[in-house]
Amino acid sequence: MTAVPEALDWLRLYRSENVGPATFFRLIERFDTAAKALDALPDLAGRCGRKISVYPKDAAEKELAALQKIGAELLLADDPRFPEALRALEVAPLLTIVGDPGLLTRPSVALVGGRDASLNGRKIAHGMASDLGAAGHVIVSGLARGIDTAAHQGGLATGTVAVLAGGVDHIYPPENAKLHAAIIEKGCVLSEMPPGFVPQAQHFPRRNRIIAGLAQGVVVIEAKLKSGSLITARFALEQGRELFAVPGSPLDPRSAGCNALIKQGAMLAESAEDVVSTLGLLPGLMQSPRTQRVSSPVEKAENLSNAQKSVLALLDVSALTVDEILRECQLSPSTLSLVLLELELAGRLERHPDMSVSLRV
């Protein structure tokens, strides 16, 4: 169990304004502990002329109390029970979890797909989840209607993880209340959001990134061309996961997204066997595809105003890699890293999952 003061600091830092997962890890890297980063936060943001809203201590205390009340706990990235893959990818620094955290360190496959799935699509999802479970894989999905529901049901007996966009106690759709309870009983439900949190549209891609990050492989079943499952698929590729799609007739728009993924290089999967045979061939699945990051002591901050200006002038609404900016900005890697952190805390910068950044307008 994590010490409460540390948990409080992590919660406060992560829930502060403009602190995303990547920024969180940069801050820990630079200031060593969440407590020190919290102290430095207002000053860092202030260097770009912005006041930042730091998450209040009493709000964090209330969150911890609420977690305890519903039988949930907070897993920090430095907890050995925290999923190694999520830590390596810096997808999230903390998770709220209710149920058995032991599932998070077992091999797992994510099954995702459309909410308006056909009976056949749900049959495929259920059967594939059940067979993958029998082969030793935990089934990860998002508790949504349709494919997600069928996947959890198929994986219930052998182990399934539901990743929610809202709080772990925010049950949606309502008809999945029994399934939600059963998953807590036999598997686990997790979220990076506080209990009671009601998600909005922008929170689903973040959740999808956790789903893809948790699993060695992602299988997409019945996804339309504009389905949220395709966002999960994109994260899977960015995170170096194996991507599978179950094909369907060109006459069925519910399969158009899956067929498009296969055209773009996803593996065609008809059965659990197709998934297992591929995943079984890949060693080192849990390794991060990220490039090694630059780590150095904090530099003196006298000239940062000019540095900020020069970096801002380079940034664009289109994403640039940090390497590209480094080549142009005439700053040292560690100075650039600090400037990007400041700009992000000031809400001027957006970080993307592939480690590129863009100007926030």
Next chain:
Amino acid sequence: MTAVPEALDWLRLYRSENVGPATFFRLIERFDTAAKALDALPDLAGRCGRKISVYPKDAAEKELAALQKIGAELLLADDPRFPEALRALEVAPLLTIVGDPGLLTRPSVALVGGRDASLNGRKIAHGMASDLGAAGHVIVSGLARGIDTAAHQGGLATGTVAVLAGGVDHIYPPENAKLHAAIIEKGCVLSEMPPGFVPQAQHFPRRNRIIAGLAQGVVVIEAKLKSGSLITARFALEQGRELFAVPGSPLDPRSAGCNALIKQGAMLAESAEDVVSTLGLLPGLMQSPRTQRVSSPVEKAENLSNAQKSVLALLDVSALTVDEILRECQLSPSTLSLVLLELELAGRLERHPDMSVSLRV
């Protein structure tokens, strides 16, 4: 129009016992004309201690008369109207054709698939054929029930070619009599077999090889795992053609062959656009993927008995490439070539489309 004596000689040579397309072209290469090859045939076969049945002159004359009667003609590989792709691949040295031979030199796509196709499968085949036709492609298929029928119907207005395993006048299935007549009227029907010929199981793969050879791309729609369409697909790959498959649900066994092809590397096609966009990107489609062949004057034949024995000893029921045999046999390329020809005429050798050979037992 081909001169009758030449046509007679070609027909007789090609219809003689154990003379397949590859042997035919080797004989012409070695003896320059079909007439001279016919003269040499009994002697060549005799060197392996076999009598060969040479196709009688009156049978060939009857065939030519029968062709004339049904309004068909014989296209020899040295006719400029003969499809360049079939000539380059040595798929067939002659074709019996009724209808417009002009279609044979236009860009074309083969659409093949199951006989017991679903309504949806036939709808896809019809629509794809019609769209590919509008994009300038002739539709090649085999006049079978199901997908073939729908493909011909979809391509009828813009140009379609039916390749039959039997004679050009052997209409099967009987309910396609009207379609057969319409294709003759607006497109063309062809076969390498004589009029009236009723095909048996072994003649369908030969026909499928012509289908794949005629087209720049082959699209497989609704094929079971053991479908004859997969033979056409294999020929397509061996002949360097683009291979496409239309996917379907894993729950539908009629799509299992197509999904398997995609897993093995065939391109997933949902529409004519997918096919056109790929074919449009490939220059030099009509070129043969074969390696250059060894050509040399006829050698003296004194020691061929020993040569035959040594080659026979090397041959196996599993296929070997001619290069592999050449490395082992201590014969010159031209001697080996002659020995293989003799063994083939003697019915001891089988040639495969990928230019490998095996022992016939």
